[in-house]
Amino acid sequence: MKKIIAVLSIAMLLISIAPISVSAKDKADTNTTLYEVLQTEGALEKIDATTVQENSSEKQTMSKAIKSKIDNNNVLEELSLSSNNIESFYNVSYDYNSDIKYESEFDSGAVVSYDENMNIIAYSNFDRNSDNTPATFTAPNNDMVIEALKQEYGIDETYAIDINDNDNGDIVYYWEKIDENGYRNIYDALSVRIDGITNKIVTFNRFNDSANSTETIISEAEAKSIALNLKEEFNQVTGCTKEYVKPNFLWNEEEILYENADIVRLVYNVCIDNIYFVHVDAETGEVIGGDMLMASNNAGSFSYTDMFYSNASVNLAKTAFSKLGYLNSVVKIDNSTNLRNSMLRFITNDSQAYGFYIRCHGTSTELHADYNTFMLHYSEVKGNWHLVFLDSCSSAASSNWPNAFKINSSYSKRAFLGWGTKTTENPTYQFNCYFWPETTAQKHSKNIRDAAVWAAAQVPGSGTTPIRFYGDRSYNGRAY
DSSP states (O other), X not given: OOOEEEEEEEOOOOOOOOOOOOOSSOOSSOOOOHHHHHHHHTOOOBOOTTOOOOOEEEEOOOOHHHHHHHHTOHHHHHTTOOGGGEEEEEEEEOTTOTTOOEEEEETXXXXXXXXXXXXXXXXXXXXXXXXXXXXXXXXXXXXXHHHHHHHHHTOOTTEEEEEEEOGGGOEEEEEEEEXXXXXXXXXXXXXXXXXXXXOOEEEEEEEEOOOSOOOOOSOHHHHHHHHHTTOTTOOOEEEEEEEEEOOOOTXXXXXXXXXXXXXXXXXXXXXXXXXXXXXXXXXTOOEEEEEEBOBOOSSOOOSOOSOTTHHHHHHHHHHHHHHTTOEEEEEEEOSSTTHHHHHHHHHHHOTTEEEEEEEOEXXXXXXXXXXXXXXXEGGGOOSOOSEEEEESTTTTSSSXXXXXXXXXXXXXXXXXXXXXXXXBHHHHHHHHHHHHHHHXXXXXXXXXXXXXXXXXXTSOSTTSSOEEEEEOTTOOOOOO
């Protein structure tokens, strides 16, 4: 009998605002905003929360020219990979990374992604085919691979490096381009992840989008004023930094969300009430996007508190759970008086609810619908759970939640995912776009843990997707 799974989500609510354009200098030639330009060009892709599009791949034969490019790549040579080791070569189309045009699967288990010119964009190797690995295979030298990567991608002194420790002792090296004023572009970067147990490079990714605006025209004071006056509910500016972002126009239209546009702009990232982020273009003053913190705090009640990307994320989860063999339903909980009761009925009384996904605010001990609407304490969880993803801040900062769901090293075929620190909506939504389809497609991984590691590596920014895993590293997430 198939297990029953309920997927819960906080209902999404957006407040409508008119496009804003403010400039500190006269522009006699045009008053057209970036939003209007991208709309006219058809460059803004709406997020359809009701459907989950499938990625496509078509197996094809490699030409001599393609084989030559593969064999002449210094990075692949350092990884002990050649065209002779390729088992399958595909022409691919991915919804969330249009730059990837080809992928090759090697007999060592490695998967390499290329752009239309056969430049390497990404690599992963989680020993998917370890039983078939040739006896003559030589493990690559990590230092030499990294040096080859840096030479291949021009990673020099103009790139700053972060080194992050992850779960199970994994180490992530992350190089980001620094402009002449010291601002980082997370979209011009290189990441390399080394597994803490095997000491092997399991992923590397090249993000190669240079900024198309670097000029600052408006002042920080102007940017703060623009952001604070955007919504009546906003109370005070609590922070401001300069960053490079891809516009998502989060604040522009009621109930319409866009994928990140494929351009990079310098903005003032203005934090409001320690919760909301408004991206004010440093050159034009236009509000071109934003984000929201997923953590809980005691900041008080606000008139709009629901998660922006909830509907889209919960449908990704629902589709994946169905393909993994669960019978499932979607329960959308709004900010009502019945909210906590609904959560308790599900979390404590449904003995057959073996899988659980929720996107909400949270901490290492509690889940919240908004910043002061309490839903659940970890001590209230009952039952034996198999696959759980608490898509909320700091849910995996300690073992409180995994232990509550009885997902730890004492049990096999169980997996818990959560965020190790505070994070925001935009990168975590991107993670969901990669993670949930990968759990069933298994193009780069064969288990939940590796699918999560791979998905986190696809999202730009050092530490933007601090996913943490507890449980059985070999569990594939399927119902049993």
